[in-house]
Amino acid sequence: MKAIVVNEPGPPEVLRLEEVEKPAPGTGEVLVKVALAGVNYADVGMRAGMMGGPHAMDLPYTPGFEVAGTVAAVGEGVEGVTEGDRVAAVLPSGGYAEYGVADAKSVVKVPEGVGFSDASALLVQGLTAYGVLHDSARVQQGDGVLVMAAGGGVGTLAVQLAKLAGAAPVIAVAGGREKLNLALSLGADHAFDYTGEGWIKDVMDATGGRGVDVALESVGGELGAGAYDCLAPLGRLVTFGAAGGEGLRPPDMWQLNMKGQTVSGYGGPWLRPGAAANAREAISGYLRSGDLKVVGGAAFPLEAASEAHRAIEGRRTTGKVLLRVD
Incomplete structure (x- = not known):
């Protein structure tokens, strides 16, 4: 599958499109066929090597910790999510790719009538x-x-x-x-x-x-x-x-x-038990009622991930910045 890979920290040019092995979900995990991947300022900091401690990534790695798409497969022990479900999910990394693996507990079904781009509001x-x-x-x-x-x-x-x-x-x-x-x-x-x-x-x-x-x-x-x-x-x-x-x-x-x-x-x-679930429930309600608008920012093709990072670094973006994967 195609994925963006970082082999060394540095400027946006270190984001390179490569062919890598398609992952498989393990126990308690879900494989998502990615439609959209969120681009966040934290991605920029990690790529540049500015974030250490728990945020430092082992090289090489694929950036991206939020995606929206369709469940392609589920691992053993997963309940409440089935193949074909439309979902949004938080990943430890790997979102800038055609497929990503997420812990089933981080997967949220996209409410009926809510598009993948708006579903990004349920995430980070x-x-x-x-x-x-x-x-x-x-x-x-x-x-x-x-x-x-x-x-x-x-x-x-x-x-x-x-x-x-x-x-x-x-x-x-x-x-x-x-x-x-x-x-x-x-x-x-x-x-x-x-x-x-x-x-x-x-x-x-x-x-x-x-x-x-x-x-x-x-x-x-x-x-x-x-x-x-x-x-x-x-x-x-x-x-x-x-x-x-x-x-x-x-x-x-x-x-x-x-x-x-x-x-x-x-x-x-994650520091407050139940906080994420409460927030997702409230935001889902606002999205369904139309009271909350997700501002669509720039959407870049997967291979232009470096351009997305440059736009964020240059503060040229508004709203949610996304990578289009499919």
Whole structure:
């Protein structure tokens, strides 16, 4: 079968299309014939060798940890999923390929009437957007919510989920007019450009000088510090990424104490029993009702995986970036 293989860390050019052996599902596993593979910023970091520890991959490897497609085969001991089912699944790796193997517990049936591209909201970015809002930030009706990088895959979902939770105002911050207009079309009450000066003042003015109750931060560096400066007393900032290449700087601990603020990491749904299932159920309902829109970003053919990575690195994308496999 065809697959993208990384033989050494480096620039996007290390993503090479190769012919590899088709995998077979083991006990408790499902083989998925991939229709679409999600492309995430974490894929970019892994490919470049920026992510160590549990996120480091043994070479060579095939990137991609989320796919949507059709069940091609099931291993022993698998229940509730059969050959031919339309599914979305999270993989440890191997998604940039014609076939991928997933643990059956990570496989979700795609609801009737939901396309494969929308099913991506049931996976990494959807779980992240829902989790940072509800599990980490514990958003409440009437909370003012700031969404950084609001034009991306997580950001476009977070803007909508914040509105669905009754947050007000929802303030989107992103780079460029196109992304700001997109956020406004998805329900953001205000949208400000963080590539220019004055966006922090704009956020504060939009909240009457009080600041936001919740800030969702995935950029890091100076922009992450700016998001912290927008917090209201008792505000909660959740950090879940560092797309700018630099992690969130430690906040002023005295200010944190005096204002009763909280800065926390997300960590992922697997740290909270039942969180992933709860999020998928809620997101599935929103997709079926039409209350949640998955913004279709660029879709690249499998052999153009390097182009997809360049687009993400250059911040030229909005919404969900996908690889078309079949």
